[in-house]
Amino acid sequence: MNLQPHLALLARYNRWMNLRLYEACGQLPPEALAADRGAYFGSILGTLNHILVGDRVWLQRFAEHPSGKASLAPVTALAKPATLDQLLFRDFAELCVHRRWLDELICAWIDLLSEDDLDDCLAYRNMKGVPARRPFASLLLHFFNHQTHHRGQATTLLHQAGQDVGVTDLLALIPDDDLA
Structure with missing residues (x-):
């Protein structure tokens, strides 16, 4: 099975959903984005920052x-997040700019991956310094799943704040294969 096209689809889905999510967030005042809503990362802003922290950690x-x-290489020049709940951006406009830039970088990088790249393992250290070595393709699946999981939390928080993100299913980006 050729996994690369599926990863490219997930990268495009990530970019598409982030655009929709951030558009809905942009309808709220800054106080509403920063309000503690009792979620795991507190606020909508906290949740969006956590997704960004996770992306930055994994991309590095x-x-x-x-x-x-x-x-x-541009991601390696960024400061490494210290904690998973770090607010990298308190200003929503700055967060938006960084998110768009990062999503474009992710899509471009994923498009360059080969099946041989995906067969490798990646050695790394977790945030506590514990070494690990795992299949690269599986780590990429985790990367995209992490984004989806926390975007789901953010869309719930937005819904509670009166904002509808609309369709969130990956199915919306899968072309229909006309069997007729």
Whole structure:
């Protein structure tokens, strides 16, 4: 099975959903985005920052893989997050700009991956410094699943705040294969 096209679909889905999510967030005042809503990361802003923290942590690890050395170099220049709940951006407009930039970088990098790249393992250290070595393709699936999981939390918080993100299913990006 050729996994790369599926990862490219997940990268495009990530970008598409983030655009929709951030558009809905932009309808709320800053106080509503920062309000503690009792969620795991407190606020909508906290949840969006957590997704970004996770992306940055994983992309900096992926940059150590031969496939990421050049294309993920801009991410290695960023400060490493200290904690999973770190607010990298308190200003929503700055967060939006960074999110769009990162999503474009993710899509471009994923498009460059080969099946041989996906067959490798990646050695890394978790945030506590514990070493691990896992299949690269599985880590990429985790990367995209993590985003989806927390975007689901964010869409719930937005719904509670009166904002509808609309369709969130990956199915919306899967082309219909006309069997007729």
